[in-house]
Amino acid sequence: MKDVRGFLKEKSLRFKKSEITIIGLGNIYRSDDGFGIEAAQRLKKAGFAGSYSETDCIDEIILELCNKKIPGLIIFLDSSDFEGRPGELKIFSKEDIDDETGSHKIPVKLYMKLLGKSGKQSYLIAVKPETLENKFEPSMSVSVDKAITDLVSNLCNQFDD
Amino acid sequence: MKVTVNHLARVEGDGGIVVEIEGDKVKNVEVTIFEGPRLIESLAVGKSPEENASFTPRICAICSVSHKNASIRASERALSYPEPEKTYLTRELMHTGEIIESNSLHVFALALPDFLGYPSVVAMVDKYEDVVLKALELKKFGNKIMKLLNGKFIHGENATAGGFGKYPEEQELLEIKEEAEGLLPFMLSAADIVGGLEIPDYLEEETVFVCCNPADNKFGFWGDELIFSDGSVIPSSDYKEYILEKTVPYSFAKRSLYKNKPFTVGALARLICIGDRLTGKASEYYKKYRNDRWTKNPFYNNLAQAIELIYALEKIPGLVEKTIELEDPLRQLPGRTEGRGVGTVEAPRGLLVHDYNYKDGLCTDANIITPTAMNLDDIERYIGLAARNLNKQGKDPDYMAFEFEKIARAYDPCISCATHLVKVIKK
Numbered sequence: 321m322k323d324v325r326g327f328l329k330e331k332s333l334r335f336k337k338s339e340i341t342i343i344g345l346g347n348i349y350r351s352d353d354g355f356g357i358e359a360a361q362r363l364k365k366a367g368f369a370g371s372y373s374e375t376d377c378i379d380e381i382i383l384e385l386c387n388k389k390i391p392g393l394i395i396f397l398d399s400s401d402f403e404g405r406p407g408e409l410k411i412f413s414k415e416d417i418d419d420e421t422g423s424h425k426i427p428v429k430l431y432m433k434l435l436g437k438s439g440k441q442s443y444l445i446a447v448k449p450e451t452l453e454n455k456f457e458p459s460m461s462v463s464v465d466k467a468i469t470d471l472v473s474n475l476c477n478q479f480d481d
Numbered sequence: 482m483k484v485t486v487n488h489l490a491r492v493e494g495d496g497g498i499v500v501e502i503e504g505d506k507v508k509n510v511e512v513t514i515f516e517g518p519r520l521i522e523s524l525a526v527g528k529s530p531e532e533n534a535s536f537t538p539r540i541c542a543i544c545s546v547s548h549k550n551a552s553i554r555a556s557e558r559a560l561s562y563p564e565p566e567k568t569y570l571t572r573e574l575m576h577t578g579e580i581i582e583s584n585s586l587h588v589f590a591l592a593l594p595d596f597l598g599y600p601s602v603v604a605m606v607d608k609y610e611d612v613v614l615k616a617l618e619l620k621k622f623g624n625k626i627m628k629l630l631n632g633k634f635i636h637g638e639n640a641t642a643g644g645f646g647k648y649p650e651e652q653e654l655l656e657i658k659e660e661a662e663g664l665l666p667f668m669l670s671a672a673d674i675v676g677g678l679e680i681p682d683y684l685e686e687e688t689v690f691v692c693c694n695p696a697d698n699k700f701g702f703w704g705d706e707l708i709f710s711d712g713s714v715i716p717s718s719d720y721k722e723y724i725l726e727k728t729v730p731y732s733f734a735k736r737s738l739y740k741n742k743p744f745t746v747g748a749l750a751r752l753i754c755i756g757d758r759l760t761g762k763a764s765e766y767y768k769k770y771r772n773d774r775w776t777k778n779p780f781y782n783n784l785a786q787a788i789e790l791i792y793a794l795e796k797i798p799g800l801v802e803k804t805i806e807l808e809d810p811l812r813q814l815p816g817r818t819e820g821r822g823v824g825t826v827e828a829p830r831g832l833l834v835h836d837y838n839y840k841d842g843l844c845t846d847a848n849i850i851t852p853t854a855m856n857l858d859d860i861e862r863y864i865g866l867a868a869r870n871l872n873k874q875g876k877d878p879d880y881m882a883f884e885f886e887k888i889a890r891a892y893d894p895c896i897s898c899a900t901h902l903v904k905v906i907k908k
Contacts, residue, residue, distance in 0.1 A: 426602075427601065427603055429603045430613070434610070437610060
């Protein structure tokens, strides 16, 4: 969390809340894979107007951002199986992530590259999941739920207009 | 020698490919699908036409409109619903949106990097930024159409048996028309990029193609007949007499045969069977690029998808103009409570069959055949052919593995859910 807090503090010197776009990725029916979606929804409620979920059609949001040649900070949120303890948050730049493409989605790395070309900074904040078990109802582990609470609190504390 | 590639990238699904080569012989080729059976056909039993129109598309998030239209067509044929012209046209427009979304993603993000020598679309951005951005715009446009007509771009609920909950406003449709016209010049130039690609010739062999035969000798994405490249035309309701479903021990996915032989469905099948019905620029491009290798080489599927994108963009203005002239019809009701209906549509990846029986207004049995399940035997056959020829040429297993992935990708397979495996075992 220290890394994330430091990262957000550094970015808060440059960006206002209104210049931040949050894009939550994942699947709420796969336990902790719902991290990005849930965090984006909580951030929206907490006043981050530019907070979206994967189901909001990311292509449209990204293209709109790419067409605005002005600075901005785009934070993708997702779960990722990196070395670490469950609930740990880590920051990745486009160089750190792979470009896996499927017939259902465009790779996040492509979005990051296009955003970079339009003068924007983009990062992925990922959580280490505790479980990715399929569920009939959305539910997350305590560790990932706490990570969301911490992340939302940090973002709210660091950024304002 | 044993070579393993642990990730079949840029396809959708939980499956893999295993190729065993012994000396100069290809001993075994298996396309293995591990996707868990979801029992959709069993779950459709006991449901009403409206419930099935909502439920069966959950098979797939990318082809949900195709599944919805196939489901609606099957139910409406079974229970004799009238289909007002505006409903028909709005469904056609919605379907065209899905073709645009899916074909643009496959052509530009999944297939093009293979042929331009890039590991992925991400790597293409430096040189082809404009093409990538425009391709995303095209994809977004497809989503916009589906969202407008079906309520959401994935698993919308506005379209159902009997019609639509709400028909779009004239202004919304005119925006779609304008956007389609605006995207056409890009698609024409992009089709020339795809048409100019060098297509490998190490896997050429004739196969049979099949697609829906749209009414009135037109090109399109649905019909109540099936047309085969050997000249046969059959009523869709007779599909079971011609398309034999089978299982294999190493895969969860069913396979299909026509006259005991593998066959191909998809954009290439559509252009081979009914491409001569295209009009306008789509026809021009079809004639410009069509050659004798199309019937032997699955890599031409990428070009066929690009030409279909031209067709779709040219089709939209006419559909919009016709649609806005018509009054919004009321939701239609079934004319009877029992019967059998077969809905055949062209999903982006090929022929899709929904076959339902109803009694007392509820489904008593259902059969669904998806395009990828129909293509699997031909994918295996072409990978086997490629393995023989590449092995003869002395290509190393890494090279072969990449080419096998490329062949699988050319079919734009949609297996759903991740984890993949390509394995080449060379003894």
